[in-house]
Amino acid sequence: QKEVEQDPGPLSVPEGAIVSLNCTYSNSAFQYFMWYRQYSRKGPELLMYTYSSGNKEDGRFTAQVDKSSKYISLFIRDSQPSDSATYLCAMSDSRAGNNRKLIWGLGTSLAVNP
Amino acid sequence: GAVVSQHPSRVICKSGTSVKIECRSLDFQATTMFWYRQFPKKSLMLMATSNEGSKATYEQGVEKDKFLINHASLTLSTLTVTSAHPEDSSFYICSARRRFDQPQHFGDGTRLSIL
Secondary structure (H helix, E strand, O other), X not given: OOOEEOOOOOEEEEOOOOEEEEEEEOOXXXXXXXXXXXXXXXXXXXXXXXXXXXXXXXXXXXXXXEOOOOEEEEEEOOOOHHHOEEEEEEEEEOOOOXXXXXXXXXXXXXXXXX | OOOEEEEOOEEEEOOOOOEEXXXXXXXXXXXXXXXXXXXXXXXXXXXXXXXXXXXXXXXXXXXXXXXXXXXXXXXXXXXXXXXXXXXXXXXXEEEEEOOOOOOOEEOOOEEEEEO
């Protein structure tokens, strides 16, 4: 079983739709949770960064962490064609010894159609 | 903001050449920098982690003599691919992190093609 599972999609939605992206994980020690957006031939761009459980909102983006279910989500409201990209979840535990390196999902490819 | 600049963005060179890639944190000091490799339609694969002033820590299976990493200052890390061969062709991405409890911020990557 992989430490982080993420459906690769592709996911195709009409402009204006609410998009829900998810990752599940198996390591209960994970404390830091991130969502990155990656456009083709570019580096990942940090969208959301959450510590432990709870919700976080930033503009059209909302991140949720449910540690009891080992499940994280990213919601995109009023999706735009410019949101078309690959969305990667990443997480790390709180141990200092491993430099808190990130464990990545495979990424979900999203297409928002005008 | 947290801006990471990576240079060059594209390299095409002959087999046997050594290639140096630079990664700079422009508006913050990075105690730790990371180097990744990404294959088409795949997620990021961590190659090595470097802390300023220390030797890099390489992931299992990554040849330290092939991929030389230098982290000489809090704003600059370099990756040198020595005697590159076609199988080294890939997308290389760096990231930088202020502190252990802060997220990584990424450069825009370097597309390396070895002919």
